[in-house]
Amino acid sequence: xxxxxxxxxxxxxxxxxxxxxxxxxxxxxxxxxxxxxxxxxxxxxxxxxxxxxxxxxxxxxxxxxxxxxxxxxxxxxxxxxxxxxxxxxxxxxxxxxxxxxxxxxxxxxxxxxxxxxxxxxxxxxxxxxxxxxxxxxxxxxxxxxxxxxxxxxxxxxxxxxxxxxxxxxxxxxxxxxxxxxxxxxxxxxxxxxxxxxxxxxxxxxxxxxxxxxxxxxxxxxxxxxxxxxxxxxxxxxxxxxxxxxxxxxxxxxxxxxxxxxxxxxx
Numbered sequence: 722x723x724x725x726x727x728x729x730x731x732x733x734x735x736x737x738x739x740x741x742x743x744x745x746x747x748x749x750x751x752x753x754x755x756x757x758x759x760x761x762x763x764x765x766x767x768x769x770x771x772x773x774x775x776x777x778x779x780x781x782x783x784x785x786x787x788x789x790x791x792x793x794x795x796x797x798x799x800x801x802x803x804x805x806x807x808x809x810x811x812x813x814x815x816x817x818x819x820x821x822x823x824x825x826x827x828x829x830x831x832x833x834x835x836x837x838x839x840x841x842x843x844x845x846x847x848x849x850x851x852x853x854x855x856x857x858x859x860x861x862x863x864x865x866x867x868x869x870x871x872x873x874x875x876x877x878x879x880x881x882x883x884x885x886x887x888x889x890x891x892x893x894x895x896x897x898x899x900x901x902x903x904x905x906x907x908x909x910x911x912x913x914x915x916x917x918x919x920x921x922x923x924x925x926x927x928x929x930x931x932x933x934x935x936x937x938x939x940x941x942x943x944x945x946x947x948x949x950x951x952x953x954x955x956x957x958x959x960x961x962x963x964x965x966x967x968x969x970x971x972x973x974x975x976x977x978x979x980x981x982x983x984x985x986x987x
Contacts, residue, residue, distance in 0.1 A: 723950035727752040727957070728938065729783030729791040731776075733762040734875050735967070736909035737794030738975045740819065743931040744792070744938055745954060751942075752954040754786055757971075760961035760987065763871050764797040765840025765907070772842065776802035777809055782986045789947055790815045792938060796839055796906050796930075800846035815941055819908060820848055822933035828856035830926075832901040837864040838891065839906035840871060849906055863900065867891045871909040877970045879913050885920075888913060892920050902926035912974060959984045 730741045734757050741755050756779055758764075764772050776798045780791055791814055793799045793806070799818035806816055827835065837849045844866040853862050869887050878884050897903070903925055905911060911929045918927055942948045956979070960967065963983035972978045 722946070724789050724942075724947040725752065725949045725951055726787050726789040727754045727955070729754050729756070729780070729786065729788035730794050731756040731758065731779045731783065731791070731798075732795040732908055733758050733764040733797070734871070734909070735971045735974045736871060736874070736907060737792075738971060739908050739911045739929070739931045740792060740794040740934050742975050743935040745956065747932075747935040748939055748942070748949075748954070750949040750951050750954055752949065752951070752956065754783060754788060754957045755959065756783060756984070757958075757960040759964075759967060760985075762875065763840065763868075764795060764801075765842045765868055765871060767797075767842065769801040769842070769846075772798055772801040773805045776806060778986060780806055780810065782984075784810070784814060788814065790817065790938065790941065792817045792819075792934065794819060794908050794934070796820065796908065797842040800843050800848040815945070817934060817937050817941065819930040819934050820852065820906075822937045823904060823906070823928060823930040824849065824852040824856070826933045827902060827904060827928050828853055828860075830902070832860065832926075834861040834863065834900045836897050836900045836903040837862060837906050838867045838870070838903065838910070839864070841866045841868050843906055849904065863896045865891065865894065865896065867907075870913065871907055874909045874912055875967075875970070877966070877973075880916065884913055884916055888916055888920055892917070900925055902928060905929040958982070961985060961987065
């Protein structure tokens with residue numbers, strides 16, 4: 722039987738919209754409730770305990786909206802809170818994080834040296850390095866925190882002089898010499914993917930979690946017979962703190978006009 726309940730997707734801000742958009746592109750029949758915790762962004766400079774608390778509260782809210790699956794579309798939350806969510810909700814729904822699909826996609830490419838850029842919380846967790854090395858012990862993994870990138874993107878500073886300057890400041894690092902690939906381990910970063918590619922002169926493979934997460938979602942829905950059968954999904958976009966500028970930026974980020982509703986779940 723079809724399952725037309727929505728998929729819940731959450732992030733600290735607009736970054737997770739890259740994942741949400743990939744899901745809606747691959748699975749247009751699926752409805753989505755997107756929640757951006759703008760009241761508490763960014764997550765990247767907060768403690769594991771704080772991020773876990775926010776994630777638990779948001780997931781409880783999304784389950785109350787009858788979501789059939791929850792996608793943790795935030796690397797900081799995926800690294801800090803994913804195991805906590807699995808333990809707390811104990812099989813009551815399916816969870817998908819943004820770390821494992823990306824690691825699985827990159828680990829079998831035969832690379833010798835890869836870079837990882839992300840928020841402080843994600844880099845501090847060491848999750849990417851540990852998971853990549855568990856699959857390929859000879860891989861050289863260079864991780865670097867790039868904490869200014871997500872707030873820069875949230876404020877709309879991308880595809881311009883400001884973003885190019887910040888990107889160069891982070892990537893102009895001898896550690897990144899001779900890398901074969903770089904992982905954009907923050908869901909905000911796909912919006913500056915072209916600028917990162919330009920910096921490396923298209924000589925470095927660039928990977929993000931958008932498409933691979935959408936494919937993971939599809940696989941789970943198919944395996945568990947939870948696919949929707951409606952002709953077109955319904956999308957709801959919610960934030961914990963509404964601003965007009967955020968709505969405008971989010972529309973650009975998602976690729977079409979969207980309407981945000983404020984939901985203070987705290």
